[in-house]
Amino acid sequence: MTTILDVARASGVSVATVSRALRGLDRVSATTRARVLEAATQLHYVASPTATSLVSGRTRVIGVVTPFVDRWYFSTLISAIEKSIRHQAHHVLLLDLEESPNRRLSLTRDMVSKRVDGVVVLNVMLAEQEKVLLSDLRLPTVTIGNTYPGWSSVRIDDGATVTTAVQHLVALGHTEIAYIGAVLRPEAYGAVPRERRDAFVQAMRDAALPVHRGWVRLSDWTAGDATVDAMMLFSEERRPTAVVAASDEMALGVLAAANRAGLRVPEELSIIGVDDHPLASVFGLTTVRQDVRAQAAMASAMLLRTIASPFPPAVEGVVLPTELMVRDTTGPAGRG
């Protein structure tokens, strides 16, 4: 490994000058700088991030706290965060809290302490202790999806997504509407599932429509689970004419179930999701779109700004818009 000392020797100056020259600081003559750069390139010199961090106290690493890394919403956020910060020479350290299907890891001090300059929390429901940890450490924190007092956040209006979905169906004349996507594990998914579920109930009430017993199904937020739920729904005597799924992945599960049950979509069953997952357009799924990458970009920018700023972090809450994408899985009621 070539060190700064090697470069210094090769260019006949001191390490201090090399440091200045390479970082583009003042008080280095043009000729010296050229010489140093030459030597550095020659020797393939890269400053040790470790040593730089030790002296500067900054790691240029952002911790991304996430309940999953292999689900679309989360991997898309992670991807977009990385792309937003790479240009500022920052890196992503994965802080994956997934442990097993029914348990998650706690965010602990040794995961973040002296390791990261800031944290982006992706839609997990943090325990009090975990929040205290980040606060104690004075780590600038921005959340995506959830909100916590004292921290900046970027999100969509989750209730509104489902309200929009219900209103779309109501406008099509549907009255028999079921909902898939209530939640089993709030600590893994944050407040979003509850918000969407509550919004469903409220929107139905606002439309003076009944919410049938058993038509608000629990689900573990996966397509497979949603398929099972939908099959239950379809196997009963009285069937809904439309289903609102709290995510597109679940909506696809419902679509698959409908296919299997021989229900024509949308003639006999309308389906609407939330997200605009890449497969939504492929399957012609009507959905309420959210811009996941934009949320990641905003959150990253806010975090980097806070880290760079000498002032105490300003708390801002950004709510990004969503958009109804009418495609082929929703249609007028009463054609079955």
Added chain:
Amino acid sequence: MTTILDVARASGVSVATVSRALRGLDRVSATTRARVLEAATQLHYVASPTATSLVSGRTRVIGVVTPFVDRWYFSTLISAIEKSIRHQAHHVLLLDLEESPNRRLSLTRDMVSKRVDGVVVLNVMLAEQEKVLLSDLRLPTVTIGNTYPGWSSVRIDDGATVTTAVQHLVALGHTEIAYIGAVLRPEAYGAVPRERRDAFVQAMRDAALPVHRGWVRLSDWTAGDATVDAMMLFSEERRPTAVVAASDEMALGVLAAANRAGLRVPEELSIIGVDDHPLASVFGLTTVRQDVRAQAAMASAMLLRTIASPFPPAVEGVVLPTELMVRDTTGPAGRG
């Protein structure tokens, strides 16, 4: 931030003793160790990874070089790698090479130099220069999917997946078989697309079946692209009775296209994919399964072993088995 010195003062010993005590080394009396531990806990002490790295020369960070982070195959690998190394107190640094739809970043010296202890390369086709870089840096490297001389690898027999798929269809009596998943950008996807495509042609030849002009479709390895390709296929006079897709995501795209074109599956069209994507079982997609998480676990274990070993890395090439999963999208030919 509390440092080792704080702990030393609090427990009335030297920093050296604190260091030994906390790391469970010999030559520390039980009582002293207890006192140090007590103080450390009290003060919420966590050793600075930065300082430790500087002196040890090891970062306990593994770089994961990937062409995408938000696609199923890659995010699943990343997730599984993280879970395999977290127990050994190692972390994942994302080295995301995705830049824009049609270009990727180069792996550069400053991404890895002095930053990571080893690298897992996920199915990217590295340029000569990038390989030389990793070799120069003497970074232990394990690849998943691709193989390179001199590096250990974990993969499946990509050709065999497609051969299995073709043979399954042939056994069902199909003779008019199309293929979706040839490749546009080898540098982004590695050798896999070509291997699968070649295997298709060979398997057809072995079965004495013709490969029709235009029935080996290019695709950018996404469901959306596959849908477009499939629609082209379906719009022609002569239609295949079966389609082999090089991935499940593409197979789902074909399925969506079939739905749209009003083709009954599997009566009028059989579809088979590769992967066993979570949505494959949901949609009843017949596929050739690969165990992505197992590949990640093996590769991680090999890499960690190499890093820990004082000996020069042994090069091993592991090939994991695949398995035909017959579901509902394939059926006998000639029922359309």
Added chain:
DNA sequence: ATGAAAGCGCTAACAC
């Protein structure tokens, strides 16, 4: 404009 030297927080070699 440049250099000498202190120090970031820790580990390891050596002394006692």
Added chain:
DNA sequence: GTGTTAGCGCTTTCAT
């Protein structure tokens, strides 16, 4: 068993 001390590779005063 425990302490002293010399670095690890950089940045940053402070001299000159």
